[in-house]
Amino acid sequence: MKRFVTAILLSGYALMASSLDYVEVHGVKVPVIYEEDKRLPIVSMQLVFTGSGSVDEGQKGGLARLSAKMLNEGSKSRGSVGFADALDARAIQLSATAGNETFVIELGSLKEEFDTGLALLQEQLKEPNFTAKTLTKTKTMALSDIARKEADFDTVASNELKAVLFEGTPMATPNIGTVESINQIKLKDIQSFVASHLVISNALVVIGGDISKDQAFQKAKQLLSDLSVGKKANDRYFEPRKTPKESILKRPATEQAYLYFGSPFAMREGDSEYYKARVAMFILGSSGFGSRMMEEIRVKRGLAYSAYSRLSVAKTNTYFSGYLQTKLQSQTEAKKTVIEVIDTFVRDGVTQNELDQARKFLLGSEPLRVETLSQRLGRTFSEYYSGKPLGSSVQELEMIRNLKLDDLNDFIKRHGEIRNLSYAIVTK
Structure with missing residues (x-):
């Protein structure tokens, strides 16, 4: 069996050692x-199903998330309350969540209770509490969440930006769904989604803690054996809008304007130049105080309490985005300033001092990103999931350490597509 080991060496000592193997x-x-x-004396396990999140739910927005909520309702034999009591009695944590790309079931417990937790998870998967009563309950909770988020204008603007950038794709619908899509979901839709996505062909196991490797693999195989082989989900990718578009939502209750902006970025997951993007985006808007966005929009002009931008690089999508909140009367000026900041950034690049400060922070804060077991396992998962060799995070740090100003500025100039900004604005 082929074995890969990731080890991060910082300041002369090892901080990370996670392995990747396969179980048949x-x-x-x-x-x-x-x-x-x-x-x-604890053990944690994540059962990850790739290609099984909201991007693969078709026209039924919220189906993946609702399926996870349904799975959290326990088993048919124990019911929701009985199943929760069985977990609480042994201090076992068991929950399912669905994101854009993955469906994850997480199990955590004391070492001595892990077998009990595993048995309960197997029971849950064999006979999930998928009943009409449970569906009504979870749909009611989902509709309540949607109604509550309608009063959160940050969420409203963020969702609208994705609807603009990814119009006509599953990315345009929030993973929580809409009132219309939730109302259309039937029990058979939940059963079909779980049956077709929670399969061995999509599975990946992340496990760690006070458990030997042989035991971990035996437990993983035991859990997976109860699943059907199924069909591996197809890889999907959604291009963001290339031509700018603006959407303005009027909300009489708001006392300020919420400006969310986004644009395409020509990069795919696993790109060899990602480390340059990481440094560039840190300087532009991801570093809080000291970033270009914060300096120009808050410090110099006083247009917002905070201003932020980031780059999202995932298997299914890549895009640049940012946001700020400002006074209603400052909305036009704030929008103009965002355009100016990004245009200057692309045209002139960054300074040596900005590069030095970004490098110092990114390298100096790295130990904090791998200090816990979950962080280290998560790092290894990210490397594997993105198609990079295990240990590539270490190599990336070295490349950041040796990054030259001219190379960084050349990279920034080659990504002028971030000027093609689309907007989602919530205002009065």
Whole structure:
């Protein structure tokens, strides 16, 4: 069996050591990311199903998230309350969540209770509490969440920006769904989504803690054996809008304007120049105080309490985005300033001092990103999921350490597409 080991060496000592191996179940090789950590008598496991999030729910927005909520209602034999009581009695944590790209079931407990937790998870998967009563309950909660978020104008503007950037794709619908889409979901839709996505062909296991490797692999195989092989989900990618578009939502209750902006960025997950993007975006708007956005919009002009921008690079999409809140009367000036800041950034690049400060922070804060078991396992998962070699995070740090100003500014100039800004604005 081929074995890969990731080790991060910072300041002369190892901070990370997670391995990636495979376990064969019903003829399918399933990746297992593992790390032993005996400092606390706990074990945690994540059962990850790739290609099984909201981007693969078709026209039924909120289906993946609602399916996770339904799975959290326990098993048919115990019911929601009985199942929760069984978990609480042993201090076992068990929950399912659905994101854009993945569906994740997480199990955590004391070492001595892990077998009990595993048995309860197997029970939940074999006989999920998928009933009409449970569906009504979870749909009511989902509709309540949607109604509550309608009063959160940051969320409204953020969702509208994605609707603008990814118009006509599953990315345009928030993973929580809409009132219309939630009302249309039937029990058979939940059952079909779970049956077709929670399968061995989509599975990946992340496990660590006070458990030996042999035990971890045996537990993983035991859990996976109960699943059907199924069909591996297709890789999907959604291009953001290239031509700018603006959407203005009027909300009489708001006392300020919420400006959310976004644009395409010509990069795919696993790109060899991602480290340059990481430094560039840190300087432009991801570093809080000291970033270009914050300096120009808040410090110099006093247009907003905070201003932020970031780059999202995922398997299914890549885009640049940012936001700020400002006074209603300053909305036009704030929008103009964002355009100016980005235009100057692309045209003139960054200074040596900005590069030095960004490098100092990114390298100096790295130990904080791998100090816990979950962080280290998550780092290894991210490397594997993005198609990078394990240990690439270490190499990326070295490339940041050796990054030259001219190379960074050349990279920034080649990405003038971030000027093609689309807007979602909530105002009065």
